[in-house]
Amino acid sequence: MVHCAGVVTEGDLQYLSGFNNEFASEALPDALPEGQNTPQVCPYGLYAEQLSGSAFTEPRHENKRTWFYRIRPSVKHTPFTKYTRPEVGHPGTYPVPVLTTRWDDVDPNPNQIRWLPFKMPEDSEDVDFITGLSTVAGAGDCKARMGGMAIHVYTANRSMVDTAFNNSDGDMLIVPQQGALTVRTEVGVMRVPPNEICVVPRGVRFAVEIDDEKLVRGYVCEVFGVHYKIPDLGPIGANGLANPRDFLTPVAAYEDRECEFTIINKFQGAMFQAKMQHSPFDVVAWHGNYVPFKYDLDKFMVINATLFDHADPSIFTVLTAPSGIPGVAVCDFVIFPPRWAVQEHTFRPPYYHRNCMSEFMGLIKGEYEAKKGAFLPGGGSLHSIMTPHGPDAKTYDIASTEALDPVKVAEGTQAFMFESSFSLALTRWGEETCETVDSDYFQCWQGLESNFDPSWKKT
Numbered sequence: 001m002v003h004c005a006g007v008v009t010e011g012d013l014q015y016l017s018g019f020n021n022e023f024a025s026e027a028l029p030d031a032l033p034e035g036q037n038t039p040q041v042c043p044y045g046l047y048a049e050q051l052s053g054s055a056f057t058e059p060r061h062e063n064k065r066t067w068f069y070r071i072r073p074s075v076k077h078t079p080f081t082k083y084t085r086p087e088v089g090h091p092g093t094y095p096v097p098v099l100t101t102r103w104d105d106v107d108p109n110p111n112q113i114r115w116l117p118f119k120m121p122e123d124s125e126d127v128d129f130i131t132g133l134s135t136v137a138g139a140g141d142c143k144a145r146m147g148g149m150a151i152h153v154y155t156a157n158r159s160m161v162d163t164a165f166n167n168s169d170g171d172m173l174i175v176p177q178q179g180a181l182t183v184r185t186e187v188g189v190m191r192v193p194p195n196e197i198c199v200v201p202r203g204v205r206f207a208v209e210i211d212d213e214k215l216v217r218g219y220v221c222e223v224f225g226v227h228y229k230i231p232d233l234g235p236i237g238a239n240g241l242a243n244p245r246d247f248l249t250p251v252a253a254y255e256d257r258e259c260e261f262t263i264i265n266k267f268q269g270a271m272f273q274a275k276m277q278h279s280p281f282d283v284v285a286w287h288g289n290y291v292p293f294k295y296d297l298d299k300f301m302v303i304n305a306t307l308f309d310h311a312d313p314s315i316f317t318v319l320t321a322p323s324g325i326p327g328v329a330v331c332d333f334v335i336f337p338p339r340w341a342v343q344e345h346t347f348r349p350p351y352y353h354r355n356c357m358s359e360f361m362g363l364i365k366g367e368y369e370a371k372k373g374a375f376l377p378g379g380g381s382l383h384s385i386m387t388p389h390g391p392d393a394k395t396y397d398i399a400s401t402e403a404l405d406p407v408k409v410a411e412g413t414q415a416f417m418f419e420s421s422f423s424l425a426l427t428r429w430g431e432e433t434c435e436t437v438d439s440d441y442f443q444c445w446q447g448l449e450s451n452f453d454p455s456w457k458k459t
Ligand SMILES: O=C(O)Cc1cc(O)ccc1O
Pocket: 311, 312, 313, 349, 350, 351, 353, 355, 359, 370, 383, 389, 390, 417
């Protein structure tokens, strides 16, 4: 057997390793045209089709496109018509999902918000990734394309069948919390279990399949007008945090299948559908750098304070969707992975703070170090711009008196944050319909008593 460096095999799937590489992949030998993109006739009688992820004229290092060599061009479909998602859910058990980009649904709410785990569909409901997607919060305009984002949660108990999603609005970062997803895309197939994440760039068609009879749940961060990148490392050097080689892009995989297929298109926040008589997953070969990818969060090379004080969470940035302002993100995807805490004479948990950024947090597994036992996997929290937050009273008491031995913190845990420079607005679904807002959240800080002692003396 020949081992090809840069090709990673997981089960029956193969991936190409690297971030933002110029990749090439063919499912049949010689399916990629040699030396040019658009030959008069392509190998195997395929059609050439370019998918652009940047303006044609963007600087070379920002330029993104992929050439598909496919059985039929994507344009062979019936006209788009308005699509209404099938009614699923009902108040009291599984709340009706709502997908929106309207950020004035409810009055602004600066309060600290915590959600108990988002509710799963019942057996009697047929819910797939698309019908079970609900918008929790967001900001910015998907039309202006000057930056913006939407946070969604998905819950599902069915695979998408003969249906693909085409999001014309934004790139989707998908964070599975429960249940593995098989993400079938035009580029190839990815298997994404919890503790891995994937990104499907705007316009790349995909379908989410789940294992039989399983319930799945997770979080999605959609960004408008920008793409996710790995952050610059500055003085950290050439290595560290999320290393480029650990990002995996699927190899070409095609199906030549004639059947009635539905393309669901999210365009300017509205949903449309078009029919085609074949599978859109018919790309036999492709080359380019505008591709979906996945990443295993356990591969993150953690850097932290090794002597004293609490480092800002930007050291845990996995991916960033930069705004045009240097160092300011439309959204950073930050994790709080297992790591050693060794700081001396330090209050080790997150500090109390008010931030000029919005912080949405989710929990994939375990418990979060600032709110042990009270912030649950599959739930969430939102600490809006300038809204105070920090460890709960119990965490404060423990962390201000504990012996500061080296300890492994967050073992078996994976909490994450979508941190945005946008002032995120809750949707009605996020604030009411979802039925999991924990109205007692503020109580967790009410036990923080004054320890002030004016007679205190330096020793
Ligand atoms: O609020 C939070 O829990 C997230 C967070 C963690 C941290 O270690 C420092 C700042 C911060 O916002």
